[in-house]
Amino acid sequence: MRGPTAMPETLLRVSGLTVRLRGNAETALVRGVDLEMSAGEMLGLAGESGSGKTLTGLSMLGLLPPALRLGGTSSIRWLGRELVGSREREWRGLRGRDIALIPQHPMTALNPVSTVGRQLAHLLKTRRGLDRHSARAESIGLLRRLAIAEPEGLLGRYPHELSGGTCQRALIAMALACRPRLIIADEITSALDVTTQATILEQLTLLCRETGTALLLITHDLGLVARSCDRAAVMYCGRIVEQAPVEDLYARPRHPYTAALLAAVPVLDRDVDRPLGTIEGQVPDPAALPLGCAFAPRCAQALARCRTDDPGLSVEADRGYRCFAPLE
Amino acid sequence: MTRAPDLLVFSLRKLAGAMPLIVGVTLISFLLTVYFGPDPTHALLGKNPTAAEVAQLSAELGRDRSAPAQYLDYLRRLLTLDLGHSMVTGEPVRAMLARTIPVSLLLLLPGFVLGTILALVMAAVAAWYRGGWVDRMISGVSVVGMSLSFVVILIGLQAVFGVWLGWFPVRGWNVTTLPQYLHHVAVPTLAFIVASLGYNTRFFRAVLVAELNSDQVRNARAFGAGPVRLMLVHVIGNSLLPILTRTLFSVPLLVLSGSLLIESHFGIPGVGKITFDAVMSGDQPVLMAVVGLSAVLFVITVTVTDLLCRLVDPRLRQE
Amino acid sequence: MSTVAGRRVLAQLIRRPLGLLSLGVFAAYALIAVGVWLGWWGSAWFELAGPMWAPPSPEHWLGTNRLGQDILMRAVASTATAFEIAVPVALLSTLIGALAGGAAGYFSHGWLDEFLLWLMGTLDAIPFYLLVVALAFALQGHAWTMHLAMIAVFWTTTARLVRAETQRIRELPYIDAARVSGLAPAQIIGRHILPNTMAILLVQGTLVFIAAIKVEVVLSFLGIGTQDSISWGLMIAEGAQEILIGQYWNFIAASLFLFVLVMAFNLLADQLQDVLDPRSLDARAHRHA
Numbered sequence: 001m002r003g004p005t006a007m008p009e010t011l012l013r014v015s016g017l018t019v020r021l022r023g024n025a026e027t028a029l030v031r032g033v034d035l036e037m038s039a040g041e042m043l044g045l046a047g048e049s050g051s052g053k054t055l056t057g058l059s060m061l062g063l064l065p066p067a068l069r070l071g072g073t074s075s076i077r078w079l080g081r082e083l084v085g086s087r088e089r090e091w092r093g094l095r096g097r098d099i100a101l102i103p104q105h106p107m108t109a110l111n112p113v114s115t116v117g118r119q120l121a122h123l124l125k126t127r128r129g130l131d132r133h134s135a136r137a138e139s140i141g142l143l144r145r146l147a148i149a150e151p152e153g154l155l156g157r158y159p160h161e162l163s164g165g166t167c168q169r170a171l172i173a174m175a176l177a178c179r180p181r182l183i184i185a186d187e188i189t190s191a192l193d194v195t196t197q198a199t200i201l202e203q204l205t206l207l208c209r210e211t212g213t214a215l216l217l218i219t220h221d222l223g224l225v226a227r228s229c230d231r232a233a234v235m236y237c238g239r240i241v242e243q244a245p246v247e248d249l250y251a252r253p254r255h256p257y258t259a260a261l262l263a264a265v266p267v268l269d270r271d272v273d274r275p276l277g278t279i280e281g282q283v284p285d286p287a288a289l290p291l292g293c294a295f296a297p298r299c300a301q302a303l304a305r306c307r308t309d310d311p312g313l314s315v316e317a318d319r320g321y322r323c324f325a326p327l328e
Numbered sequence: 329m330t331r332a333p334d335l336l337v338f339s340l341r342k343l344a345g346a347m348p349l350i351v352g353v354t355l356i357s358f359l360l361t362v363y364f365g366p367d368p369t370h371a372l373l374g375k376n377p378t379a380a381e382v383a384q385l386s387a388e389l390g391r392d393r394s395a396p397a398q399y400l401d402y403l404r405r406l407l408t409l410d411l412g413h414s415m416v417t418g419e420p421v422r423a424m425l426a427r428t429i430p431v432s433l434l435l436l437l438p439g440f441v442l443g444t445i446l447a448l449v450m451a452a453v454a455a456w457y458r459g460g461w462v463d464r465m466i467s468g469v470s471v472v473g474m475s476l477s478f479v480v481i482l483i484g485l486q487a488v489f490g491v492w493l494g495w496f497p498v499r500g501w502n503v504t505t506l507p508q509y510l511h512h513v514a515v516p517t518l519a520f521i522v523a524s525l526g527y528n529t530r531f532f533r534a535v536l537v538a539e540l541n542s543d544q545v546r547n548a549r550a551f552g553a554g555p556v557r558l559m560l561v562h563v564i565g566n567s568l569l570p571i572l573t574r575t576l577f578s579v580p581l582l583v584l585s586g587s588l589l590i591e592s593h594f595g596i597p598g599v600g601k602i603t604f605d606a607v608m609s610g611d612q613p614v615l616m617a618v619v620g621l622s623a624v625l626f627v628i629t630v631t632v633t634d635l636l637c638r639l640v641d642p643r644l645r646q647e
Numbered sequence: 648m649s650t651v652a653g654r655r656v657l658a659q660l661i662r663r664p665l666g667l668l669s670l671g672v673f674a675a676y677a678l679i680a681v682g683v684w685l686g687w688w689g690s691a692w693f694e695l696a697g698p699m700w701a702p703p704s705p706e707h708w709l710g711t712n713r714l715g716q717d718i719l720m721r722a723v724a725s726t727a728t729a730f731e732i733a734v735p736v737a738l739l740s741t742l743i744g745a746l747a748g749g750a751a752g753y754f755s756h757g758w759l760d761e762f763l764l765w766l767m768g769t770l771d772a773i774p775f776y777l778l779v780v781a782l783a784f785a786l787q788g789h790a791w792t793m794h795l796a797m798i799a800v801f802w803t804t805t806a807r808l809v810r811a812e813t814q815r816i817r818e819l820p821y822i823d824a825a826r827v828s829g830l831a832p833a834q835i836i837g838r839h840i841l842p843n844t845m846a847i848l849l850v851q852g853t854l855v856f857i858a859a860i861k862v863e864v865v866l867s868f869l870g871i872g873t874q875d876s877i878s879w880g881l882m883i884a885e886g887a888q889e890i891l892i893g894q895y896w897n898f899i900a901a902s903l904f905l906f907v908l909v910m911a912f913n914l915l916a917d918q919l920q921d922v923l924d925p926r927s928l929d930a931r932a933h934r935h936a
Binding site: 356472474605618 | 685770776890
């Protein structure tokens with residue numbers, strides 16, 4: 001789906017990714033996700049809670065909860081190497097080295113009995129082979145670039161002494177400290193207040209662009225994707241329903257669900273008089289998905305066909321969508 | 329890091345806070361061993377004492393005074409370690425304790441330490457493979473261990489290793505050299521390990537599983553932490569509070585309950601043995617000292633536990 | 648808990664293999680105990696029924712002891728003794744724990760609460776067997792010494808759990824409604840709070856039952872437990888001497904009877920906890936080995 005001119009290296013190619021409950025062949029929480037990420041690319045993965053976006057991200061690290069498993073069709077290739085079915089050891093070689101995760105809940109993600117400085121230094125020592133002294137200098141540098149006013153002081157602090165925003169910055173610093181090629185940021189701002197959200201995301205994307213790190217931004221907020229990503233993928237009920245360059249997606253959404261999500265983003269509404277959109281109905285239970293398109297019961301455009309057949313992928317220049325009745 | 333003066337202030341404050349507990353515990357031991365206990369006057373005087381003799385001894389023993397006065401006197405004697413003499417042997421109680429406490433410690437310590445460590449290791453293995461067959465096997469063994477009475481474990485091991493195989497002595501405590509010590513301590517130590525595997529494995533496993541499912545552990549895995557670091561630093565490092573509390577709180581219980589049983593059964597001259605003998609012979613001064621001092625031991629344990637918890641968990645350090 | 652809820656718990660227990668097994672074992676022991684009380688069997692445990700040290704045979708399934716008493720019959724009679732101790736201890740300490748915990752939780756941070764907390768802390772601070780020994784010393788062979796000592800110690804854990812639960816329930820809106828409608832605290836605790844702690848009481852009752860049986864064995868073994876009767880603890884005490892001369896049956900019989908019952912109860916407590924509250928398996932305090 002990329003343009004033919006620039007051809008950066010493909011880092012990650014996910015295809016047919018399926019996540020199922022263990023011991024339940026019927027229910028799938030992720031249903032055949034295809035994704036590709038090139039070096040340095042910023043991809044936003046958006047969707048409501050329960051859409052499978054976090055599970056998609058965790059699958060890429062081999063970190064699915066024990067109750068879940070990958071379906072048989074799943075393939076995750078990192079630099080061409082198949083990861084599905086690899087041993088825990090191989091995954092470990094990837095985590096915190098090639099791929100880093102910035103987790104959802106900053107306040108509980110750090111080790112409570114160790115200082116920020118020790119946690120950062122451990123990564124710098126083991127991943128980058130720095131000695132104690134240069135690890136400290138590097139930590140201070142990283143935190144300073146994340147606009148921490150007094151990085152020296154922060155190093156000696158324990159996580160419970162910090163605000164959510166500071167914890168999140170420490171976690172971003174930890175992710176960057178590993179010098180990964182891909183960072184998966186899972187709802188990193190949802191626990192923070194709005195102003196902090198904006199600045200943290202700005203700092204993160206800036207640093208990623210500077211270092212050429214690819215970023216997979218998982219969020220429920222299409223507004224955030226618009227501000228920071230190159231490309232956006234919208235997930236609904238375990239499936240990517242539309243994927244496009246950010247400008248195209250916002251200017252001309254093809255899938256009715258994307259349009260509905262966009263209508264729910266206040267910042268992007270040009271017409272101030274128009275009320276904020278809400279999506280009628282509820283996200284269906286993954287154990288009882290409707291026949292045909294999963295969005296059909298909530299869709300104003302739905303045709304009779306949408307309720308019986310599963311819409312396949314329609315590819316159009318550098319974008320794709322799954323809909324029988326795309327918007328113009 | 330906490331500085332030494334802080335620690336001192338903290339422990340003093342803790343001890344002050346434990347005053348009601350000290351009063352409660354000593355009050356109960358006073359009531360049971362002195363106030364409601366059998367009157368030693370007649371036992372001491374033998375048959376047909378005269379009224380004057382009874383009155384004189386009562387006054388000597390302080391039994392003619394009011395209950396509060398007797399209690400205060402009891403407290404004073406406990407605090408100054410003025411513990412009197414055994415009514416049976418006439419030996420000073422302090423000397424008896426000095427003679428028996430080291431024996432009990434030598435007897436109990438290896439089993440306590442090994443049992444706790446082994447239980448922790450088993451729990452860590454079970455927790456790591458939670459839900460799998462290894463976990464189910466360890467949990468099964470632990471329920472069996474929990475269902476075995478300590479008495480049964482003790483006698484069963486004695487029967488197998490002492491009588492049947494003849495490897496270890498069946499009773500007594502004839503210890504002057506290290507090989508003799510190891511020889512005598514083997515069966516009690518094994519018994520403690522079996523009992524600990526029953527009770528502690530289960531508890532430790534539950535604690536470790538809860539921590540393994542925590543956010544910070546998942547995050548550490550996402551950063552590529554290996555199993556050893558994950559278990560030691562992230563899981564056990566964050567479960568030290570319940571582990572320490574449970575382990576340390578079991579010390580006073582273990583020292584007396586454990587030694588009472590083992591020593592009276594194997595005929596080992598420790599604190600448990602003299603306590604048991606004191607009950608059987610109505611030797612009030614000995615019992616009074618043991619009950620009172622074990623209460624003090626408990627309060628000290630509580631304080632030490634609090635202190636250690638503060639050391640291992642920074643979240644408890646802020647006030 | 649209403650009888651309907653009680654029946655539902657029972658139905659769920661029976662559906663689990665381990666639940667059914669443990670309930671079955673318990674029922675078998677209860678039947679043995681009832682049979683002893685009704686004089687169906689085991690009442691001749693003290694009779695000299697055969698030669699001394701007889702090996703297992705059709706007349707004496709588990710052999711005889713050094714006086715020629717039938718070991719099986721003694722183990723059977725001991726079942727009744729175990730129930731005579733464990734049932735009242737479990738019932739009374741659960742009742743006391745519920746009342747004290749309910750009162751402390753309802754009036755939390757009042758003087759009653761502070762007093763009860765102090766009492767619990769004090770009782771928990773004295774090593775258990777030492778407390779029993781001291782009580783035995785003070786009461787000098789009174790028939791209920793053992794019961795009293797166990798109840799004095801076992802009620803505290805229940806009370807702590809009920810207290811915490813009461814503090815939680817007290818903040819619920821329907822308690823305010825009950826208060827506004829003019830119910831006295833005792834009525835609110837009795838009618839609206841304690842019935843909602845039934846899950847805790849049931850599990851705690853089971854755990855105390857186990858603890859009482861195990862403690863009886865230890866105390867009888869030490870010679871300060873059961874008097875003028877027969878119990879597994881007394882049999883094990885006999886057995887401990889007999890083992891030295893190679894006679895194992897007394898010890899084996901009593902240990903097995905004891906082990907199977909305690910094991911069944913441990914499993915039952917697990918299953919109960921699972922059925923009543925899937926969250927907090929293992930959150931319980933086992934202090935009395």
